[in-house]
Amino acid sequence: MATHSTTPSRLVLVVDDDPHTRNLLRDLCEASGYRVVQAEDGVECLEKLPKENPDMVLLDLMMPRKDGFAVLKSMRDDARYKNIPVIVLTAMGDMDGKIRGMELGADDYVTKPFKLIELQTRINAALTVKEYRQRLTAAEEELAHLRALDPVTGAGTYAQLKASLDGELARSRRYGRPSSCLMLVLEDYQGLRYTLGRDGSTALVAQFAAAIRDALRGADRLFRLDADEFIILLPETDLKGAQITARRLYEVVRQVKPTVVPVAFELKLRIGGAVFPHDRVRSSEDLLREANNSVKALRSRSDNARVFDS
DSSP states (O other), X not given: OOOOTTOTTOEEEEEOSOHHHHHHHHXXXXXXXXXXXXXXXXXXXXXXXXXXXXXXXXXXXSOSSSOHHHHHHHHHHSTTTTTSOEEEEEETTOHHHHHHHHHHTOSEEEEESOOHHHHHHHHHHHHHHHHHHHHHHHHXXXXXXXXXXXXXXXXXXXXXXXXXXXXXXHHHHHHTOOEEEEEEEETTHHHHXXXXXXXXXXXXXXXXXXXXXXXXXXXXXXXXXXXTEEEEEEETOOHHHHHHHHHHHHHHHHTOOOOSSOOOOOOOEEEEEEEXXXXXXXXXXXXXXXXXXXXXXXXXOTTOOOBOOO
């Protein structure tokens, strides 16, 4: 049989009470380029799992002390081993064993006496499926991470915001602690784009977000709702604390200047806010609505106010 040098690190745990069968399986796996460890019954198998951390298990069902069914159940009940591929070895005609193995989470089965080529194909297939599942999981995690962050500012996105607000309000209700949110709206965003250009305005917004994030506490979270709208979630913060934070952030933002092009441009914004608990706030949507209303109130005032004060 040809040796596959591309998979030397894969480790197969062979579990069978018959030494002849174990040696036959060992030779088959090693001929395919896999490393092999052996266990002569279910007890030894469970002892070796944490020590060896195999990539897959070839598991005989009928063994003394602890049979393959008990081993398979233990593996699928343990988060450390639930995703390790298991091929069970059953006796010819043992349909009950095949069905029970399927119920317990076996990935495949091979009937004794087995054909070497068939078993080799099943082993290769199970390990390949595991590898692709790992790649898929990594890709899904990376995709979820990318979806969760605004590519320009690194802030959380609209998709994340509601879940974060719901979680924070639930925590506030449970422990009787306040939570606040701030809404930051950049003024004349289109004028900013016209003056600085696409690249210049993008760079400035990124600077803006970085300055905001540097001024926040570790538990605070920044989200970007739109090109010119940001939300800051402030756990454990009452109305007075939110107002103090808003004024501090406004002063921070005033120091942000364009660096991409040499042009005089002042970044302007208004900051509104809302707090929970409040008579008009029963949900995440209510909290955002109140914060938005406070921004609207700032725009309607005649004193050119930029930060909410009530």
